[in-house]
Amino acid sequence: MHAIHIERHGGPEVMTWSERPDPTPAPGQALVRLGAAGVNFMDVGARSVGAPGWSAPTGLGVEGMGYVTALGDDVEDLSVGDRVAWFYHPGSYAEILAIPATALVRVPDDVPDETAAAIMMQGLTANHFTTETYAVGPGDTAVVHAAAGGVGLLLTQMIKARGGRVIGLVSRAEKAATAEEAGADHVLVSSGAGFEQRVKELTSGEGAHVVYDGGGTATFRSSQLSLRRHGVHAYYGPFMGVPSLPVTDLPNSILLTYPTVQDHVPDREALVTRTAEVFRMVQEGRVVPRIGGRYALSDAARAHRDLESRRTTGKLLLLP
Missing domain, CATH: 3.40.50.720 (NAD(P)-binding Rossmann-like Domain)
Incomplete structure (x- = not known):
């Protein structure tokens, strides 16, 4: 599989489209095929200057949605084929991810893939x-x-x-x-x-x-x-x-x-409850996320350049 990786902190030019070993789910994890990853200013900061937990070399991205393809041991509340979303998993600019099941929420059937990817981090915020x-x-x-x-x-x-x-x-x-x-x-x-x-x-x-x-x-x-x-x-x-x-x-x-x-979602119960509140507002039409740009996952550096230019509106997504 491929992922966006950096060897050092700096501008968008440090982002590389790298071949990485396919992950395997450990106990308590789900293997997820990426559907869309969200781009956040947090990612720009992690790339440019780093932060606690973001020392180079590292992958980038934290947010996205995808499809469960395999389960590790001791995962009881997810099934292969589920559509899931997450607001925080470091290294989310990747085609395949092994993510703790406790970080994943099911996406309601009437919430489109791109909407789910666009609503997690910023919607919960x-x-x-x-x-x-x-x-x-x-x-x-x-x-x-x-x-x-x-x-x-x-x-x-x-x-x-x-x-x-x-x-x-x-x-x-x-x-x-x-x-x-x-x-x-x-x-x-x-x-x-x-x-x-x-x-x-x-x-x-x-x-x-x-x-x-x-x-x-x-x-x-x-x-x-x-x-x-x-x-x-x-x-x-x-x-x-x-x-x-x-x-x-x-x-x-x-x-x-x-x-x-x-601090809004300090545990699994709060994550499920608060995400349901956000999804419900989407389902009722009270909140409609605006997709401001779609980029190939391999072209994440261009998305970062556009975001930093302040010329974009709405949410930027990376699609595998």
Whole structure:
């Protein structure tokens, strides 16, 4: 089988389409033939600078869907032929994978393959943001960074489904229509700081209830200044830089949080429950993932280049 592999960290040029030994499922694992892999900014960070658990040499990718072809011992709740999906398994840019069965969820029959691949990491992230991070309610105003991106589009739809109002930020004017189609009430073009005054104007001077900020250090302070008293700054851009500040510099008694999806699904029971919530929103038509690009798995480097260019919208998928 083939997989995307890196020998060192760096730009997209370090990604190679390599022949690797076919995996065999160990006890507790399922052998899965890839149907589609999702591309995430996490993958870009793992490739370019690494992270805990991502030392080169290594495979890339964490998310996808596929078809169970064999089972290791002690796997009881899956069957050969099942369509399954996962949000986190390192090395998912591969034609065949051996994945712990506890990391896999069955895909409902009426959820297409590409939708399942596109919804796992970013759908669970958006679900986390709108429930446990800040429980969006009717009338709440949320600022969504990168509102035309994969997370931003799903997040916007989930906020609207819960009765909230969305002020979306996009980096380019041509992305505004995409954010509006997802339900954003207002769209501001901003690739960095300086949007807080416009947010205050759109909220009658009060500020937003929550800001979902994946913009990195460039947007960190403006996000905080966009919040009302006791608002929530949900910062999720570690690969874009990690700011530091004295806690006394937090304005308006705001709450600062760094939500990670692993805390939303810390065990098998939570994974099954939360994934079912996301799939149900898809089945009911309240959330429709936008596929922004399809690439051959062997052409993953081009997908990374396009993602880093900030010219893409929606979710990028790799197809074997």
